Amino acid sequence: MRGPAHIPYRFLQDPSLFAVEQQRIFKGPTWHYLCLEAELPEAGSFVTTRIGETPVVVVRGEDGELRALVNRCRHKGALVCVEPRGRAPTLRCLYHGWSYQLDGRLRLVPFEKGVDGRGGMPPCFDKSEHGLHPVRSARLHGVVFGTLSEATEPLEDYLGPDMCRHFRRVFCKPVEVLGYFHQVLHNNWKLYAENARDSYHATILHAFYATFRLNRLTMGGGLVVNHDGWNTMNYSIGASLQEGQYDARELRSVLPDIGLASPELLDHRLEFADGITVAIQSIFPGCVHQQIYNTLALRQLVPLSHDRSELHWTVFGYADDDAELRALRLRQANLIGPAGYVSMEDGVIGEYVQRGSAGAAPGETALLLMGGEGIASVTDSRANEATVRGFWQGYRTLMGDALDD
Amino acid sequence: MTESALFLRVQQLQTHYVQTIDDDRLEDWPALFTAEGRYAITTRENHVAGLPLALLSCTGHGMLQDRVTGYRRINVYEPQVYRHQTSALVVTDAACGGWRCQSHFLVVRTLQHGAMSVFATGRYLDHVVEQEGTLKFAERLVITDSRQTDTLLVIPL
Numbered sequence: 335m336r337g338p339a340h341i342p343y344r345f346l347q348d349p350s351l352f353a354v355e356q357q358r359i360f361k362g363p364t365w366h367y368l369c370l371e372a373e374l375p376e377a378g379s380f381v382t383t384r385i386g387e388t389p390v391v392v393v394r395g396e397d398g399e400l401r402a403l404v405n406r407c408r409h410k411g412a413l414v415c416v417e418p419r420g421r422a423p424t425l426r427c428l429y430h431g432w433s434y435q436l437d438g439r440l441r442l443v444p445f446e447k448g449v450d451g452r453g454g455m456p457p458c459f460d461k462s463e464h465g466l467h468p469v470r471s472a473r474l475h476g477v478v479f480g481t482l483s484e485a486t487e488p489l490e491d492y493l494g495p496d497m498c499r500h501f502r503r504v505f506c507k508p509v510e511v512l513g514y515f516h517q518v519l520h521n522n523w524k525l526y527a528e529n530a531r532d533s534y535h536a537t538i539l540h541a542f543y544a545t546f547r548l549n550r551l552t553m554g555g556g557l558v559v560n561h562d563g564w565n566t567m568n569y570s571i572g573a574s575l576q577e578g579q580y581d582a583r584e585l586r587s588v589l590p591d592i593g594l595a596s597p598e599l600l601d602h603r604l605e606f607a608d609g610i611t612v613a614i615q616s617i618f619p620g621c622v623h624q625q626i627y628n629t630l631a632l633r634q635l636v637p638l639s640h641d642r643s644e645l646h647w648t649v650f651g652y653a654d655d656d657a658e659l660r661a662l663r664l665r666q667a668n669l670i671g672p673a674g675y676v677s678m679e680d681g682v683i684g685e686y687v688q689r690g691s692a693g694a695a696p697g698e699t700a701l702l703l704m705g706g707e708g709i710a711s712v713t714d715s716r717a718n719e720a721t722v723r724g725f726w727q728g729y730r731t732l733m734g735d736a737l738d739d
Numbered sequence: 740m741t742e743s744a745l746f747l748r749v750q751q752l753q754t755h756y757v758q759t760i761d762d763d764r765l766e767d768w769p770a771l772f773t774a775e776g777r778y779a780i781t782t783r784e785n786h787v788a789g790l791p792l793a794l795l796s797c798t799g800h801g802m803l804q805d806r807v808t809g810y811r812r813i814n815v816y817e818p819q820v821y822r823h824q825t826s827a828l829v830v831t832d833a834a835c836g837g838w839r840c841q842s843h844f845l846v847v848r849t850l851q852h853g854a855m856s857v858f859a860t861g862r863y864l865d866h867v868v869e870q871e872g873t874l875k876f877a878e879r880l881v882i883t884d885s886r887q888t889d890t891l892l893v894i895p896l
Contacts (some may be wrong), residue, residue, distance in 0.1 A: 352743035418784070511791020513785040516887040541813045592812055596801030596833050644887075664791055668802075671793040672888035673780065679815045 338563075338730070339707040340724040342739050343691035345729075346522040348638040352488040354736040355456065359619050360386025360637075362732050364484040365493070367621035367634050368392050368402060370648060371476040372509050378421045378436060382413075383646075384636055385482055389467055390477055391415045393425065402469035402480045403438045410615020414466065425466070426646040437511040438466040452576070474498065475505035477632070479621075493617060496711075500567055500615050501623070503606060504630060508653040512663065515647035521684030523620065524729065526645060529680050530614055530633070531721040533551055533557065533568040534704055540550055546600070555612075556713040562731075563709035563724020564618035568716060569610045599668060599675075602627040603659060615677040615734035616721070618728045626676065629666045641688055647671055680731045742830075744791075746861070749830050749840055749867060752874045760895060765810060767801035768895065773870060774874040777878045778803060780896055784886040790872060794883075794892060806895065816893045818851040821858070823896075837868030844881075848889075848894055859896055860884045 336342070344729035345351065369381040369392050381394040382405055389405035391414065407414050407427035414425045414434065424441065425434040433442040440461040471480045481487055484637045490498050518582070519526055529535065533555075537543050542597025555570035578597065594600070604611075605628060615623040620635035636644040649670070651663045691700075705718030709727055714720050730737060740748075752771065764841040772778060780794035797803045828842040841864055848858035866878040881896045 419788075509868075511790065512885065513788075513790035514776075515792075516782075516796065517891075518887055518889050520890065539815060541810065541815060545813050565808070592808060594801075594808075595804040596797075597801060599802065599805065664793070664796065667792055668795060668797075671794055672890075673892040675809055675814065678891040678893060681888075682815070682817055683889065685817075 335698065336739055337707050338709060339702045339719075341702065341726055342697070342699050342737075343694035344696065344738070344739075346525065346688060346691055347640065350735075351736070352637065352640045354733060355637065356386045358732045358734070358736065359729070361388070361482045363480050363481070363483045364619055364732070365472070365479040365486060365489055365617065365621075365633060366619075367617065367632055368471065368480045369634070370509060370511065371400065371473060371478055372650070372653075373419060373511060373648075376698060377420065378423055379419075380415050380425075381419050381424060382415050382417065383634070385469070385480055387484060389413055390480060391425070391466075392471070392480075393436050397437075397516045399437075400471065400473065400478060401437055402432075402471035402478070404467040404469060406467070407432055408464040408466065409443075410439065415724065422580065425566060427483045432685070436468050436507070438468060440464045440466075473532045474501050476509065477501060477505060484654060491571055492561060492565075494565055496558045497560050497565045497615060497617065500613065502557075502607070504625060509630075509650045510653045510655070512649045512651055512667075515645075515649070516637075517645040517647070517672045517681055519645055520641065520682055521643060521688040521718050522640055523635050523643040523685035524637050524725075525687050526643060526680070527616065527725055528722050529684060530721065531566050531568065531616045533614075533716040534719055535683075536568075539679050540676050541679075542669075547592070549598070553645065555610075555716050556711065557716060557718055557721050557726045558711045559709060559721060561618070562727060563720070564728035565616065566721035566724050567613060567615040568721060569613040570716070571609050571611065598649060601662060602666065614724070617724065624670070626670055628663045629670050630663075630729070631670060643684075745838070746828070746830055748885065749838070750828060752867065752876070753769060753825055753828060755847045756876075756879075757825060761821050761823055763820070763883055766831050767896070768807065772800065772803060772879070773868060773877045775799050776876050778881075778895070779879075780881040780892070782883050782886040786882050795887065795895070796861050810893050814893055816891055819894065821896075822847045822849070825863075835866060835868075835877070837866055839892070840865040840867050844896065852895045856889065858889060861896070874892075 366385045368383050373381050377394055377396045380391050382391050390402055391405040392402045394400055405414055409432045412429045414427050431444040435441050448453050471479045502650055524731045558567040571632040613625045622633035624631050631647050631649045634646040672681055701721050702719045707722055709720050712720055756771050777798045779792045781795040785792050824845045826843045831839045846859045852866045861883040864880040867874050868877045
């Protein structure tokens with residue numbers, strides 16, 4: 335097997351890997367972001383999502399507890415909850431009306447005893463054995479995760495101490511969802527997972543950063559890895575935005591004739607005492623947690639096939655935001671999402687890699703050599719691909735002999 | 740102004756709007772708004788739920804011009820063009836010194852290698868006012884039917 339700095343293009347192009355990934359990664363010992371507790375305010379509130387291909391519903395029970403359940407009727411396999419979000423007194427399948435309590439227990443099978451004693455389910459049919467399959471879930475400061483494997487280590491051990499600390503930093507008080515973005519990407523899911531971990535590209539591809547000198551590799555910041563590199567964070571520190579803002583106002587862009595007619599787009603408020611202005615945290619395999627100035631979001635990456643993926647953004651603020659801060663967040667949302675001045679390029683760059691790496695020779699690989707071949711935290715530079723190597727280390731660990739490289 | 744004359748003038752504003760985008764004259768696009776005009780694109784999902792997040796939002800000519808600068812000079816994307824079809828224009832009532840208008844749109848996007856697809860459909864919710872004899876958008880809110888964006892959105896809808 336090659337080292338973590340050499341990634342065969344086959345990993346992006348081979349359709350047969352998709353099913354193996356579903357089994358070994360998405361049903362394997364990994365935690366997946368499901369939703370925010372703030373989206374489930376009362377009994378019967380539900381959110382539908384997926385872990386890989388598996389449909390999942392997270393619902394708040396009459397007892398106030400959150401439960402994740404496989405969103406698949408035990409009768410014929412239909413989706414039980416169809417809407418993205420909602421509230422329901424019971425979980426009732428539309429097809430034949432099988433109805434489940436909010437804790438997943440099967441409470442009603444229409445015509446269970448037949449009609450006039452004829453037909454119906456066999457006498458031995460036991461409803462208590464046919465509840466919705468539970469999904470193991472865990473919460474960290476109001477962020478809900480799920481796993482389809484009993485072998486997955488406890489959430490906080492899986493994340494690692496630095497990752498937990500960063501969630502605690504952002505989820506320090508009640509949050510409020512501001513809205514959602516959804517994006518389809520014409521590339522293998524792993525290209526987006528890489529991209530989010532890649533600090534090398536940020537100031538080059540994202541020309542908005544570069545043009546207004548908002549986020550430079552020469553600024554303070556670093557890379558943090560936990561759990562053998564599976565989970566990572568790239569961050570930059572300092573009065574970067576104020577400085578960048580100054581540049582924009584003074585029209586000192588890289589291209590001298592470009593300026594912002596409305597530089598208040600870059601106004602922001604320093605919210606965290608540590609001075610970190612941009613932090614992108616990635617949890618293996620498909621969760622990204624971002625702070626870009628005052629925009630806070632969780633992104634969920636869902637593979638659809640070997641060359642197609644979905645990206646779901648949940649953008650939030652704090653329940654106690656004052657009006658000015660809320661307005662700042664919403665204006666800065668112009669930086670993120672499918673139409674974001676900063677984020678839009680990530681929608682297409684994976685597709686360029688997907689197209690460019692097609693037809694590569696079996697041994698041809700991508701090179702991830704920036705900063706050497708190590709996978710360790712780096713505090714003095716972000717010109718380093720350690721976090722990307724960490725992702726591939728996690729991938730190879732779980733895929734094992736299926737990769738044959 | 741008679742009702743039919745007003746309708747015709749709003750229709751002309753719509754035509755100018757579509758032409759600035761589809762015929763790649765985006766530099767003329769901000770002037771179709773008032774100086775403090777607001778333009779935002781959101782999804783039906785966010786709009787119906789009362790969630791304030793927009794895919795893109797601009798208040799005033801400066802922010803509109805910055806989107807044009809982003810498109811022309813800064814952002815990276817696959818070269819593409821739109822073709823708008825608009826329909827079902829309704830000038831509902833006089834309001835706030837102008838008129839509330841609604842219409843439907845369908846946008847076909849064509850990429851540089853020829854792939855064509857329906858990129859977006861939805862509704863325009865407008866507040867149109869008259870300034871110095873010209874109709875302008877005091878607000879144009881674009882609500883897309885789909886919650887999902889294919890790849891990215893760089894040209895306004």
